[in-house]
Amino acid sequence: xxxxxxxxxxxxxxxxxxxxxxxxxxxxxxxxxxxxxxxxxxxxxxxxxxxxxxxxxxxxxxxxxxxxxxxxxxxxxxxxxxxxxxxxxxxxxxxxxxxxxxxxxxxxxxxxxxxxxxxxxxxxxxxxxxxxxxxxxx
Amino acid sequence: xxxxxxxxxxxxxxxxxxxxxxxxxxxxxxxxxxxxxxxxxxxxxxxxxxxxxxxxxxxxxxxxxxxxxxxxxxxxxxxxxxxxxxxxxxxxxxxxxxxxxxxxxxxxxxxxxxxxxxxxxxxxxxxxxxxxxxxxxxxxxxxxxxxxxxx
Numbered sequence: 001x002x003x004x005x006x007x008x009x010x011x012x013x014x015x016x017x018x019x020x021x022x023x024x025x026x027x028x029x030x031x032x033x034x035x036x037x038x039x040x041x042x043x044x045x046x047x048x049x050x051x052x053x054x055x056x057x058x059x060x061x062x063x064x065x066x067x068x069x070x071x072x073x074x075x076x077x078x079x080x081x082x083x084x085x086x087x088x089x090x091x092x093x094x095x096x097x098x099x100x101x102x103x104x105x106x107x108x109x110x111x112x113x114x115x116x117x118x119x120x121x122x123x124x125x126x127x128x129x130x131x132x133x134x135x136x137x138x
Numbered sequence: 139x140x141x142x143x144x145x146x147x148x149x150x151x152x153x154x155x156x157x158x159x160x161x162x163x164x165x166x167x168x169x170x171x172x173x174x175x176x177x178x179x180x181x182x183x184x185x186x187x188x189x190x191x192x193x194x195x196x197x198x199x200x201x202x203x204x205x206x207x208x209x210x211x212x213x214x215x216x217x218x219x220x221x222x223x224x225x226x227x228x229x230x231x232x233x234x235x236x237x238x239x240x241x242x243x244x245x246x247x248x249x250x251x252x253x254x255x256x257x258x259x260x261x262x263x264x265x266x267x268x269x270x271x272x273x274x275x276x277x278x279x280x281x282x283x284x285x286x287x288x289x
Contacts, residue, residue, distance in 0.1 A: 061196075
């Protein structure tokens with residue numbers, strides 16, 4: 001009986017997949033250590049801060065105002081569109097796109113590129129950790 | 139001798155049929171065609187591709203930077219399959235749309251056909267060249283949104 005319950009709970013957890021896989025967990029721990037080293041008062045990443053960051057507007061690399069949602073759209077469960085080329089972008093939310101936030105190299109590449117495009121600079125460990133914490137819950 | 143003649147004839151027919159070899163490199167498709175149409179390597183010459191690949195952190199105003207290994211592998215694919223001849227002649231820029239041949243071929247395309255939202259820019263090949271992804275730019279396969287077949 002206990003076993004069955006355990007199994008159901010496990011199945012429920014997996015079906016919602018709001019957790020990072022092992023390599024991504026290790027990456028998040030690295031960001032965590034970096035954020036802590038920069039600010040001793042840092043107590044952990046926050047999805048709410050990540051959400052605010054995701055929607056915040058900045059003067060981007062091209063000198064025009066943009067935010068993450070310019071290309072990814074307001075609803076992470078839906079696809080977006082590249083503002084420069086009109087090419088469709090698949091949904092960011094892992095709940096509808098299971099490949100999202102699974103490959104550390106891909107995540108690092110896109111964080112580097114997209115922070116540069118939107119913020120005209122690289123993201124800090126705190127910003128990257130917060131935004132990933134927000135996206136994983138979507 | 140016969141073989142050489144046949145190959146030359148084949149080569150010429152390809153060059154004149156509005157066709158280029160398709161972009162069949164999985165890594166190129168993944169890294170480059172995730173943001174824009176996968177332009178075939180033959181649409182730019184070797185020098186142009188080298189310029190493109192050394193400027194990825196400022197790729198037409200956006201950051202398209204890659205890791206060193208990926209960057210070198212993709213450059214190798216592009217220069218190995220780079221174009222020559224009339225398609226790329228006299229184009230020293232990084233843009234396919236700046237080649238004299240491209241400009242001549244598109245001279246009758248009026249701004250209203252390009253500016254409409256379904257097209258956006260001349261760099262959006264697939265918007266009108268329905269078989270562009272297969273490397274075929276034949277006139278018969280052109281369908282311009284809100285306008286129809288070409289000619």
